[in-house]
Amino acid sequence: MTTIQEAEARQASIQKLRSIASQVRRDIVRMVHAVQSGHPGGSLGCTDFLVALYFHAMRHDPENFTMDGIGEDLFFLSNGHISPVFYSVLARSGYFPVDELKTFRRLNSRLQGHPTTHEGLPGVRVASGSLGQGLSVAVGAALAKKLNGDPTLVYTLHGDGELQEGQIWEAAMAAAAKKVDNLISTIDYNGRQIDGDVDDVMPLGDLRAKWVAFGWDVMEMPGNDMPGVLNGLEEAKRRTGHGKPVMILMRTEMGKGVDFMEGSHKWHGIAPSDEQLNLALKQLPETLGDY
Numbered sequence: 001m002t003t004i005q006e007a008e009a010r011q012a013s014i015q016k017l018r019s020i021a022s023q024v025r026r027d028i029v030r031m032v033h034a035v036q037s038g039h040p041g042g043s044l045g046c047t048d049f050l051v052a053l054y055f056h057a058m059r060h061d062p063e064n065f066t067m068d069g070i071g072e073d074l075f076f077l078s079n080g081h082i083s084p085v086f087y088s089v090l091a092r093s094g095y096f097p098v099d100e101l102k103t104f105r106r107l108n109s110r111l112q113g114h115p116t117t118h119e120g121l122p123g124v125r126v127a128s129g130s131l132g133q134g135l136s137v138a139v140g141a142a143l144a145k146k147l148n149g150d151p152t153l154v155y156t157l158h159g160d161g162e163l164q165e166g167q168i169w170e171a172a173m174a175a176a177a178k179k180v181d182n183l184i185s186t187i188d189y190n191g192r193q194i195d196g197d198v199d200d201v202m203p204l205g206d207l208r209a210k211w212v213a214f215g216w217d218v219m220e221m222p223g224n225d226m227p228g229v230l231n232g233l234e235e236a237k238r239r240t241g242h243g244k245p246v247m248i249l250m251r252t253e254m255g256k257g258v259d260f261m262e263g264s265h266k267w268h269g270i271a272p273s274d275e276q277l278n279l280a281l282k283q284l285p286e287t288l289g290d291y
Contacts, residue, residue: 013056013230014226014227014230016055017048017051017052017055017056017226017230018226019285019287019288020051020055020092020287020288021047021048021051021226021257022257022284022285022286022287023088023092023284023286023287023288023289023290024047024050024051024085024088024089024092025044025047025257025258025284026281026284026286026290027084027087027088027091027092027101027290027291028040028043028044028047028084028085028088029044029258029272029277029280029281029284030277030281030290030291031084031087031088031101031102031104031105032084032104032271032272033271033272033273033274033276033277034102034104035104035105035106035271036271037105037113037271038083038084038104038105038113038269038271039081039082039083039084039268039269040084040255040258040261040267040270040271040272041192041254041255041261041264041265041267041268041269042079042081042082042085042159042188042190042192042254042268043082043083043084043085043086044085044254044255044256044257044258044261045188045190045223045224045252045253045254045255045256046082046085046157046188046223046252047085047089047256047257048223048224048225048226048229048256049157049186049188049223049229049250049252050085050086050089050157051089052226052229052230052233053075053155053233054075054089054090054093055093056230056233057073057230057233057234057237058072058073058075058153058155059072059073059152059153060072060073060075062090062093062094062095062122062123063094065095065122065123067125069125069141069152070148070150071150071152072152073152073153073154073155074125074138074141074152074153074154074155075154075155075156075157076125076126076128076134076137076138076141076154076155076156076157077115077128077134077156077157078128078131078132078133078134078135078137078138078156078157078158078159078162079128079131079134079157079158079159079162079188080114080115080127080128080129080130080134081113081114081129081269082159083111083112083113083114083115083129084104086115087101087104087111087115088101090121090122090123090124091291092288095121095122095123096110096121096122096123098291099291100291101291102291113129114127114128114129115127115128115129131159131161131162131165132162132165132166132167132168133167134156134157134158135156135158135167135168135171135172135175135185136167136170136171136174138154138155138156138171138183138185139171139174139175139178139180139183139245141154142154142175142180142182142183142245143178143180145182146180146182151182152182153182153183153184153237153240154182154183154184155183155184155185155186156183156184156185156186157185157186157187157188158185158186158187158188159187159188159193160187160188160189160190160191160193160198160204160207161192161193161194161198161201161202163187163204163207164201164202164204169214172211172214172215172216173214173215175215175216175245176214176215176216176244176245177215179243179244180245181240181241181242181243181244181245181246182240182241183240183245183246184233184236184237184240184245184246184248185245185246185247185248186247186248186250187207187247187248187249187250188223188250188252189207189223189249189250189251189252190251190252190253190254192254192263192264192265192268193265193268194265194268194269195265196265197265207249208220208249211247211249215244215245216244216245216246216247217239217242217244217245217246217247218246218247218249219232219235219236219239219246219247219248219249220232220248220249220250220251221233221235221248221249221250221251222250222251223250223251223252224251224252224253224256229250232248232250233248236248254267254268255267257283257284258279258280258283258284259283260276260279260280261280
């Protein structure tokens with residue numbers, strides 16, 4: 001390809017990912033509204049990241065899902081309460097029928113409020129929602145890949161409020177001590193948690209300095225700008241294999257894409273009314289067809 005062709009292909013890819021992200025955001029607000037239960041704020045904020053991860057950055061095979069994931073990149077959602085975005089991205093990328101999204105949080109559904117494994121939902125390799133545990137799981141999975149000579153990567157996503165859990169820091173020490181350099185972790189750094197601003201509940205201080213001090217290779221990226229997310233994920237991959245786990249501090253806006261939800265912790269875990277749903281959907285173009 002020429003430089004011009006590469007630029008055009010890149011722009012087309014960005015536009016496609018933005019289109020998918022708009023549909024995923026529609027799925028999120030519709031799913032939560034339908035059962036008047038769930039967590040839309042963080043889901044909307046992390047949409048661009050998860051779309052870029054599953055539709056661009058990760059090497060994975062939705063049609064032949066296995067729990068061990070040998071030869072595939074693995075992703076572990078540690079802040080499992082943002083299951084609406086996770087389920088939508090899994091369905092839209094081919095792990096299970098999109099129509100199944102309408103069963104979200106319903107009795108006997110495979111799409112529970114927090115991801116679980118006993119229902120056998122393709123794409124879900126660990127139960128999550130009890131905050132603080134995902135990094136430990138990811139470190140173990142990444143070490144297993146090293147022992148097996150598997151060159152693929154392990155990714156995780158965490159909430160910034162989740163870093164108030166002590167187990168995170170135990171796992172952080174272990175990852176650095178064992179030189180788990182096939183691990184890329186990302187923090188949704190939106191400054192909000194269920195009870196208010198993170199700085200008002202339990203200030204995190206200088207996160208970059210803390211992760212550097214724990215022995216990680218730390219970088220930052222915007223989480224709601226698709227070109228920035230793509231560049232950030234590509235840079236993170238380049239940093240793997242050099243003796244340190246990689247940490248991405250990702251700046252996002254809770255509720256991104258729906259103006260009346262943006263920037264407020266109040267939308268962490270409440271559902272929109274009928275009127276609010278209609279207002280939200282007017283801001284989010286339908287691009288792939290609603291379920």
